Amino acid sequence: MKLQELLGIDLPLIQAPMAGVQNHALAAAVSNAGALGSLPCAMLDAAGLRSELSALRAKTAKPFNLNFFCHSPAPADPQREAAWRSALSPYYAEFGIDPASIAAGPGRQPFSGEMSEVLEEFRPAVVSFHFGLPSAELLARVKACGAKVLSSATTVEEALWLQERGVDAIIAQGLEAGGHRGHFLDRDISRQLGTFALLPQMVQAVRLPVIAAGGIADARGVRAAMALGAAGVQIGTAYLCCPEATTSAVHRAALNGPEARHTALTNLFSGRPARGIVNRLMRELGPLSPTAPGFPLATAAIAPLRSKAESLGSGDFSPLWAGQNASGCKAIAAAELTAELAKGFVAR
Amino acid sequence: MKLQELLGIDLPLIQAPMAGVQNHALAAAVSNAGALGSLPCAMLDAAGLRSELSALRAKTAKPFNLNFFCHSPAPADPQREAAWRSALSPYYAEFGIDPASIAAGPGRQPFSGEMSEVLEEFRPAVVSFHFGLPSAELLARVKACGAKVLSSATTVEEALWLQERGVDAIIAQGLEAGGHRGHFLDRDISRQLGTFALLPQMVQAVRLPVIAAGGIADARGVRAAMALGAAGVQIGTAYLCCPEATTSAVHRAALNGPEARHTALTNLFSGRPARGIVNRLMRELGPLSPTAPGFPLATAAIAPLRSKAESLGSGDFSPLWAGQNASGCKAIAAAELTAELAKGFVAR
Numbered sequence: 001m002k003l004q005e006l007l008g009i010d011l012p013l014i015q016a017p018m019a020g021v022q023n024h025a026l027a028a029a030v031s032n033a034g035a036l037g038s039l040p041c042a043m044l045d046a047a048g049l050r051s052e053l054s055a056l057r058a059k060t061a062k063p064f065n066l067n068f069f070c071h072s073p074a075p076a077d078p079q080r081e082a083a084w085r086s087a088l089s090p091y092y093a094e095f096g097i098d099p100a101s102i103a104a105g106p107g108r109q110p111f112s113g114e115m116s117e118v119l120e121e122f123r124p125a126v127v128s129f130h131f132g133l134p135s136a137e138l139l140a141r142v143k144a145c146g147a148k149v150l151s152s153a154t155t156v157e158e159a160l161w162l163q164e165r166g167v168d169a170i171i172a173q174g175l176e177a178g179g180h181r182g183h184f185l186d187r188d189i190s191r192q193l194g195t196f197a198l199l200p201q202m203v204q205a206v207r208l209p210v211i212a213a214g215g216i217a218d219a220r221g222v223r224a225a226m227a228l229g230a231a232g233v234q235i236g237t238a239y240l241c242c243p244e245a246t247t248s249a250v251h252r253a254a255l256n257g258p259e260a261r262h263t264a265l266t267n268l269f270s271g272r273p274a275r276g277i278v279n280r281l282m283r284e285l286g287p288l289s290p291t292a293p294g295f296p297l298a299t300a301a302i303a304p305l306r307s308k309a310e311s312l313g314s315g316d317f318s319p320l321w322a323g324q325n326a327s328g329c330k331a332i333a334a335a336e337l338t339a340e341l342a343k344g345f346v347a348r
Numbered sequence: 349m350k351l352q353e354l355l356g357i358d359l360p361l362i363q364a365p366m367a368g369v370q371n372h373a374l375a376a377a378v379s380n381a382g383a384l385g386s387l388p389c390a391m392l393d394a395a396g397l398r399s400e401l402s403a404l405r406a407k408t409a410k411p412f413n414l415n416f417f418c419h420s421p422a423p424a425d426p427q428r429e430a431a432w433r434s435a436l437s438p439y440y441a442e443f444g445i446d447p448a449s450i451a452a453g454p455g456r457q458p459f460s461g462e463m464s465e466v467l468e469e470f471r472p473a474v475v476s477f478h479f480g481l482p483s484a485e486l487l488a489r490v491k492a493c494g495a496k497v498l499s500s501a502t503t504v505e506e507a508l509w510l511q512e513r514g515v516d517a518i519i520a521q522g523l524e525a526g527g528h529r530g531h532f533l534d535r536d537i538s539r540q541l542g543t544f545a546l547l548p549q550m551v552q553a554v555r556l557p558v559i560a561a562g563g564i565a566d567a568r569g570v571r572a573a574m575a576l577g578a579a580g581v582q583i584g585t586a587y588l589c590c591p592e593a594t595t596s597a598v599h600r601a602a603l604n605g606p607e608a609r610h611t612a613l614t615n616l617f618s619g620r621p622a623r624g625i626v627n628r629l630m631r632e633l634g635p636l637s638p639t640a641p642g643f644p645l646a647t648a649a650i651a652p653l654r655s656k657a658e659s660l661g662s663g664d665f666s667p668l669w670a671g672q673n674a675s676g677c678k679a680i681a682a683a684e685l686t687a688e689l690a691k692g693f694v695a696r
Contacts, residue, residue, distance in 0.1 A: 157609075190626070194672060196543040196569065197562075215541075216544065220575055221576065224544070228572045264538040323545065324544075324545035324546075325549060
């Protein structure tokens, strides 16, 4: 079955869910343009999700995708937290922040029974997961709502694992992709492949539709992904400068500047490797630090630095999530961008 | 100008030069099939190059490419060499190798005046460089022979640097590519992009033809690269199992096995990061070791281990060079493989 039929959409294009830089507004605009808009839910509680879903449904009658994380949160580790705060102490001093004032916070919650209840209420057309899948019981509840289920795979092994557990389609997340790496079977980053290598090998290995993600920035990229056997594409970075996104001013400036050419995987902002534009914190501590607390605990200690720096117009301490190809970022309406990207589906 | 006209070939496809696993036989077969065969010259001295060129010219009247490295060889560092041999000592003991018997050896020579003389004698149609370009004086001598000059770029900055210095076309080496990374302006591996991200950004930044390399394994990959704006493609890994290649039996077995799914950049075999299939040495020492001597000095101390292990049918100590997509490796004649790949140039 074609991806469009499976998901009930006109264009086999998914706007990648991007927690922290978008809400229902971007999702609704993309869904109304005939593609699949996504709402990132990992940073919402049940009340927040209900509120976003009500706003989303008010803006579109089209299918949309709800994205959840399904990690096992790292247990609190006071010793590691102390080492991390000590590594950050010169920055606290520089900005006059009292470390004692920083609240611990989980940052991101995994998918849960409480969230399932919201899904049962709103019955979304599509639900996607990152970092694997929730428990079989929770997954069954999601499917019982009628939602089609997607999840990300960063290796052929992960794609086969997801297929065995009954997902409807698989997102091939190439190493170029921005934001959190979705790997869940093996932490060895060297196992993760670029889109050009990952996509055709995954297409060959599974019988499900494979959605290409990572490095796709324009219609040419869409055309290339389809040539490699993709059933559709998932695009995030290109949407970050649309007016419907909530991307901060410093983040937008970085995406449009030469610094966007240099991204790296970093665990400093959350505790898990995620791709963002290299900034001062990543340069000075190294993008991947063994001192950073586990996911999602690293977020709390950075938050006040980020907030203070952003208030001064600086992205030095912000997660400037971006893929390796930010050349498609444009300050145009999401519907217009979607129409431009969709030209890649038309045979030349 | 089209790449075919620039290089005098029928198909805009270059067989990647692969030192250690091929000689004139593969180059001649590919050139005779209408693409551009390449002879890797970095491990040849002038006499060896003359002999290979005579054999190549005897087998084809078509254009071919000669590939040279243009690194600055690392100076001998007895302390580092001793540390490296100490790290390898358990393996020497395991195989009964007397470390005192191991000759130091440069392994690979940069392009030189002596090599220029051979070029002046044989006047090849195309010369490609890896690790930047030779001195302006040497480059002028190469051009004076009538050769078109190519070089690899791993970032947009490197592509602009090469364009300024007068190359005729640029090879965009995506991170998926097998063998040595060609970076020469910055050693930070995080600056290197996947093909999907690198290629379109390079095409946008330079006015020269850009040749896509990295992750291209079959006609679909060729089609995808052309969709991303490439003027042509360079393919290496897919040719490794052709009968005309000199790829060892252990290397061929690894390329055809599940282990080919896991490659990594390693400096253990030469001193510079190069992509190969993960094997015992890479697993046990870590693929990138700060102890390994600089390029090309690391080769010497590994050589007897490799030789001994290979004689026992094991690739545990061999550089099993491969890109991230070995799915196109087939034990078919290079001409047949070239014809299959060329289907990617035909509009669907």
